[in-house]
Amino acid sequence: MGNSLPVIICDDSPLARKHMERALAPWNLSITHANHGLEALEAIRAGKGELLFLDLNMPLMDGYEVLERIREQDLPVLTIVVSGDIQPEAHERVRQLGALDFIRKPIDIEHLSRSLHAFGLLEEIRPVQNLSPGVSGRLNTAPSSPIEQAQALSGHYQELANVAMGQAAALLAQLMNTFIELPIPSVKLVESGELEMAMQQSISQSAFTTVCQGFIAPGISGEALLILNGTQAEQLAQLLNHQGEVTEQVERELTMEIATLLIGAFLNGFGQQLDLNFSQSSPKMLDTLPRRDSLMDSNQPDRILSIEISYRIEGLALSCDLLLLFTEDSLPPLNELASHLL
Structure with missing residues (x-):
């Protein structure tokens, strides 16, 4: 590969890196993987990348910080951002920091090709004539139980959540005319008793709503929880352009509006990637912990797949936590779908 172009793929998700590498398979490249921004900078300084594909939401150093360092240190690399954060403000910020282009996740191969061609990069990364078979996203040796499979696929679920939360944040940013700071999604399996205790603690605190x-889909069921700091009702009303007094009833209506938007947008983005359509029940305010709610029913399995996302409004103390909970008997079909992501 003497004429190959050195490329760095920087993303904290192994699945996302595999997606990007597969998308680049038609061209003659020498690819280096970086788990976060610091690794990417080290690889650039070591001469391992003339072209960088950069995620935004990563631990240790995110994509914005990487772009700032590249500009400050005048590092010899061209950068294309690849992210699930599709807020127009995110696009504008990365371009101001020197990124050539912004490609949304999941990867659009045609957009990728247009971008590489527009910046004259296709001339350097000439097509490879004989392609080896693509990397499979399926588990090579299936773990013995759905719980173990879900644990092995936690990176897949995190990347699914990353894309879905970006779509939800874009809708929220448009509604509020602001910028939403996105975290790294937390994916874990929890005991139902542990979850019940956490819910009880949240509901018992008057500061939180x-x-x-x-929600349901074929073979899949679960519940979504949105936890909002209730002491910030005035800021929420202002962001949602509410005119007039913020009564307790108005606060509840605003909270329900945000919950419906975020939960619906997240489930839509999550389902699209798995070719699923989720149906949702009517949202309800939890003033007390339900008596053995569906996820807590003693007849149900006691392990739950939890996906947690914390949304932050830039420049404000306003924040909310979104928690997606899938029952244990939903894991076999979910695992099967997630394992086919590549």
Whole structure:
């Protein structure tokens, strides 16, 4: 590969890196993987990348910080951002920091090709004539139980959540005319008793408001919880352009509006990637912990797949936590779908 172009793929998700590498398979490249921004900078300084594909939401050093360092240190690399954060403000910020282009996740191969061609990079990364078979996203040796499979696929679920939360944040940013700071999604398996205790603690604190909404798809069921700091009702009303007094009833209506938007947008983005359509029940405010709610039913399995996302409004103390909970008996079909992501 003497004429190959050195390329760095920087993303904290192994699945996302595999997606990017597969998308680049038609061209003659020498690819280096970086788990976060610091590794990417080290690889650039070591001469391992003339072209960098950069995620935004990463631990240790995110994509914005990487772009700032590249500009400050005048590092010899061209950068294309690849992210699930599709807020127009995110696009504008990375371009101001020197990125050539912004490609949304999941990867659009045609957009990728147009971008490489537009910046004259296709001339350097000439097509490879004989392609080896693509990397499979399926588990090579299937773990013995759905729980173990879900644990092995936690990176897949995190990347699914990363794309879905970006779509939800874009809608929220448009509604509020602001910028939403996105975290790295937390994916874990929890005991139902542990979850019940956490919910009880949240609901018992008067400063927090919790909205619950059930959802189903073929073979899959669960509940979504949105936890909002109730002491910030005035800021929420201002962001949603509410005119007039913020009564307790108005606060509840605003909270339900945000919950419906975020939960619906997240489930839509999550389902699209797995070719699923989720149906949702009516949202409800949890003033007390339900008596053995669907996820807590003693007849149900006691392990739950939890996906947690914390949304932050830039420049404000306003924040909310979105928690997606899938029952244990939903894991076999979910695992099967997630394992086919590549």
